[in-house]
Amino acid sequence: MKPMPTPTDRRYPDHGPPPDDASPAPLAGYTVGVTAARRAEEIGGLLERRSATVLYAPALRIVPLADDSDLHKATLELIGTPPDTVVATTGIGFRGWMEAAEGWGEADRLRGALSQATLLARGPKATGAIRAAGLRELWSPASESSAEVLQRLLSEGPLHGRRIAVQLHGEPLRDFTDALRHAGATVIPVPVYRWTAPVDVGPLDRLLEAIVAGTVDVVTFTSALAATGLLRRAAECGLHAELIKALRDQVATACVGPVTAGPLLEYDIPATWPERYRVGALIRHVTDVLAARARVLTVAGHQLEVRGSAVVVDGCLRPVPPGPMAVLRALACRPGWVVSRADLLAELPGGGADEHAVEAAIARLRSSLGAPKIVQTVVKRGYRLAVAL
Numbered sequence: 001m002k003p004m005p006t007p008t009d010r011r012y013p014d015h016g017p018p019p020d021d022a023s024p025a026p027l028a029g030y031t032v033g034v035t036a037a038r039r040a041e042e043i044g045g046l047l048e049r050r051s052a053t054v055l056y057a058p059a060l061r062i063v064p065l066a067d068d069s070d071l072h073k074a075t076l077e078l079i080g081t082p083p084d085t086v087v088a089t090t091g092i093g094f095r096g097w098m099e100a101a102e103g104w105g106e107a108d109r110l111r112g113a114l115s116q117a118t119l120l121a122r123g124p125k126a127t128g129a130i131r132a133a134g135l136r137e138l139w140s141p142a143s144e145s146s147a148e149v150l151q152r153l154l155s156e157g158p159l160h161g162r163r164i165a166v167q168l169h170g171e172p173l174r175d176f177t178d179a180l181r182h183a184g185a186t187v188i189p190v191p192v193y194r195w196t197a198p199v200d201v202g203p204l205d206r207l208l209e210a211i212v213a214g215t216v217d218v219v220t221f222t223s224a225l226a227a228t229g230l231l232r233r234a235a236e237c238g239l240h241a242e243l244i245k246a247l248r249d250q251v252a253t254a255c256v257g258p259v260t261a262g263p264l265l266e267y268d269i270p271a272t273w274p275e276r277y278r279v280g281a282l283i284r285h286v287t288d289v290l291a292a293r294a295r296v297l298t299v300a301g302h303q304l305e306v307r308g309s310a311v312v313v314d315g316c317l318r319p320v321p322p323g324p325m326a327v328l329r330a331l332a333c334r335p336g337w338v339v340s341r342a343d344l345l346a347e348l349p350g351g352g353a354d355e356h357a358v359e360a361a362i363a364r365l366r367s368s369l370g371a372p373k374i375v376q377t378v379v380k381r382g383y384r385l386a387v388a389l
Helices: 040-049 069-080 091-103 107-115 124-132 146-155 174-182 202-213 224-236 240-249 258-265 279-293 322-333 341-347 356-369
Strands: 031-034 053-056 085-088 118-121 163-169 186-192 218-221 252-255 295-299 302-306 310-313 316-319 375-378 382-385
Touching: 031 040, 031 202, 040 053, 040 279, 053 202, 069 091, 069 107, 069 186, 085 091, 085 124, 085 146, 091 107, 091 124, 091 163, 091 186, 118 124, 118 146, 146 174, 163 174, 174 186, 202 224, 202 240, 218 224, 218 258, 218 279, 224 240, 224 258, 252 258, 252 279, 295 322, 302 322, 310 356, 316 356, 322 341, 322 356, 322 382, 341 356, 341 382, 356 375
Parallel strands: 031 053, 031 218, 085 118, 085 163, 163 186, 218 252
Antiparallel strands: 295 302, 302 310, 310 316, 375 382
8 A cells, every 4th residue: 555645745736727617626725634544545535536635644553454463362252252143333344354364264263153143234334244254144224323233232131141242443332332231241342453543643743733723624534533543642742722722613624424523522623424424425525514614705896705725716716825815814704894904913824023914915815816906905994805885
C-alpha cells in the first residue's frame, strides 16, 4: 500500500475559472480533513472528484492481523471451548479473522468450532463473509443495527451459561458486550483489526494546527477511535481546549454514523452523520453540510457564494487568500452594515500591526473578487458590502 500523503505535501492546485457553461464543482474552494486509516484513499478520492482540497491525517494505525497476539489468543480459546453464539459485526472483519486463522494454520479448527455455534450477522456484508467461510448464519437484521442484534439476544431469556463470541472491528462495542455480561453471558471479544496511535504523528499534528487556525472547513471520521485519537493527540499537544472550541464554533465534523460521533458528542461538539452509514453517503453528507454553511449574497449586482477559501462570483470560482477571506467573512456576517477598521483588524489571522493591514487586505480582496465595487469604503468609518439596506 502506498504511503499516505501528508497535509503539507498533498495540496491541489486551483483549476482556474470554469468554462462559461459549467458551475464550480460542489466542493471546490473547500478543505476537508480525512482522519481515516484503512479507507483514506477511497474517501479522499471521492472528495477530490468533487474538487475538495484534502488533508490526509490518519488518527490511528491498524495492528497487522498476523502479528496480533490478542486475536490469536481469542481464536485458540474459541477452538478449545466452542461458543454457543457468534456475532459477526462486519464482513471485512470476519474475513480478516478467517485469513489470519489460515496463516496460523488454524482455519479448519476454527471453522469446526464456529460450525457448532449459532451465527448472527449484523448485515449483508457480514452474512456474505460467513457464507464465504463455508458457514451459515441463522439470522441478520434488516436494519443492519447492532442494537437489533442485542435486542434479539436479550429477548431469548436469561443468558446465564451462554458463551457469546463478538467479532469486533477496531471498536470495543462496550455497551453491547456489557449488556450481554449483565444478562449473565460469558462474552469472548474477538478483536479483529485493533487500532493504535499512528507511527508518524506529523500529519495529525498539522491537521490539528489547521483546525485550530480555521483553515479546514470540515473533518471526516469513519470510526469512534479516530475521533478519540484526534482528541487524545490534541491533549498531548496542549491543544485540547482550542480543538474543542474550533470544532464547536467554526469547523464542521461529519461522521459515518452515530457510534462514530460518540466521542465528539461527549464534548458537545455538534457532529452530524448521514441516514445511511456508508462512505458514499458520508461524502454526500459533507457536500450538503458545506452547501448549507455557504453564505450566498447579492452584492452590487453580483451573485456571491462565500466558500471556505474561495468565492463564487457570478458562477466563477475565485480563490481568496486567508487574510482577505477573514475580512470578507466579517463583512458578510453583517451585509450592508459598516464594519470598523479596528473590528476588521481583529479578524485578520494573527492580527496586524495597525489598520494599514486592513487596507492591504481590502485591496487584495477586491482584486481577488474581480469586482472592486462589491466592497465599499465608508470614509472615516470602515467598510461595507454594497448591499441595499
